[in-house]
Amino acid sequence: MDNYPSAPNANPIEETATDYLQMHRIPELFHNLSASIVYNRPDDPKGFMVDYLEQLKKARATGLPFPALVQDTDLTSVFRMLDPVGLGYITYSQYASTMEALGITKYNTAPTGKDKDQISSETFCQEAKKRLNELNATFFVQ
């Protein structure tokens, strides 16, 4: 849903439709919503969607946390899985592939500790949290 082909003879009405959708980040909104539904499989999908959207709306206004599948505690658990021995560091390639596994495509490719190939838990969690917040803020900011 993210790759609309930009054909030379694209229908003008279709263009403004895709512009509208992309400006308001509708594809990302439905992507996150679907992921939540797949994971939770609520008995009342419509009610669940309403709750999700209301939480998103409140978060947009007040800075309360966005609805998200991956929570902060999940990030620390992920780090512990990557560092079972407890060194306190992961390699850059682990960092990069975990970012992608979490669905984050744009991330800091030069985090602190890259030169020593030792990314700390703090660096990882902060960067992941920041990027996930961006992905979950599926609305248009003026």
Place this chain on the structure above:
Amino acid sequence: MDQTLRPLNIPPEFLLYAEKNALFELFQRCISSLLIDRPSDPITYLIDLLKKDSDAPKIIILGPPASGRHTIAKMLQKKLNAVLIEPEELLRDVPSKLRDKLPVNATVNNISSSLWTQIYEERLKDFDCSRRGWILVDFPMNREQTLALQAKGICPRHVVCLEAPDTVMIERAAGKRIDSKTKDIYHITWNIPNSRDVQERLIQLEENSEKIMVLRLKEYRRNIGGIKDCFKSILRSVNADQPLNDVYLQVYTYTSKKPRSIAPRTPRIVILGPTGSGRKTVAMQVSRKYDIPIVSIPTLIKQQIVNKTPAGVSMKSYVTREALVPDSLLMPIIKDRLNQKDCIAKGWIMIGFPRTREQGESLARIPGLAPSRVFFLDIPLDIAVERLTQRRLDPITGDRFHTHEHPPPTHNIKERSRQHPTDDKEVVQKRYQAYTIYYDELQDYYSEQDGIHIAADQDTYTVFEAVEAGIVNPLNKNGF
């Protein structure tokens, strides 16, 4: 072992969940509403939309004068408890902000399309319309109004067009009477009012005289083509030249059906039938056309036996005795096969299973894998026998023939062609009987789930088309 590299699979239970809750259609409705209205705050808009979203009916009824559309609309309104909107009534209750825009002597015919659309839009936004649904009669009256409605995003789910020849309409109009007090519609031949009081109040309207009817019909015929063109996929024509109740029944059946969904579905098809009914033939045709893998249970069993797997070894004794392999051995094998990637992604066509009601129940119990279509290929014993006993195989080239339909071309080939031992008449009869024993209980079990019966004694293409229609058309009221 890097945990992040394990592939992610969506569980098959989810596909069933999505189908059951009509998630695809829900998302489709949300996004199309967003694109029609383009709100500046989609999140609030979506919250409202989801709260209001309902299966309330949205019906338009069209037809030539005197076709009974108002009568049908009223009957439908009573049954569905929707809001019935007629143009004359609507005109009388136009809200004040639009009233100023009306021309001086506003009648149904001299209002511009854009104004009409605004009036309808306002009315349809009312709470009772969005909750109970709406039925429009006599509107839109021409193509321009139709396009204006659609541009505003007012889209019915069902459009019914009553049809009948002009002469029938003129004749009917001649007998039409209106109760001057209640405005109810009666007819001196088909719908006489019961009470004497009402009978005395009846009057004949000028608009039903033959001269005026001819003009009205001309006007209708001029416009209806353009309107029908706009509603192509949701339009259903109903013959109005039948008794009222028949017309009503047809209209009601149509409006109760959900439109065919374009949601991606993985077809889970079971084809049942006695030996000689052409199951494998039909399965292969469907599989080839729609790229769906065939899961043949007898083949699966044979594979297990040949590969001498532990399950295969236990099953061998049952197979040699020609007894049914018990569920405890069979179900895990079937479950594994159906959970493989190609079946999950593309669906499956199953033949040779279930044979008994119990097996049917076990199949339905596998999470996420209950069949979505069950076909019974029905064929009488003698035709099955005829089909199979005339099969011949040429052992040298491997060509297959049928002595009646598709005979071997030369004498030499005919001489050397053999019959497969299982195609011997008595063997065929025995195999057929084996199916019939359990036929009744299977049919009973699947009749609750809308099993589809197809006459299999026709040529392969006809049977294939019938099966295809069964797969593609929505099975039940829920649209899938």
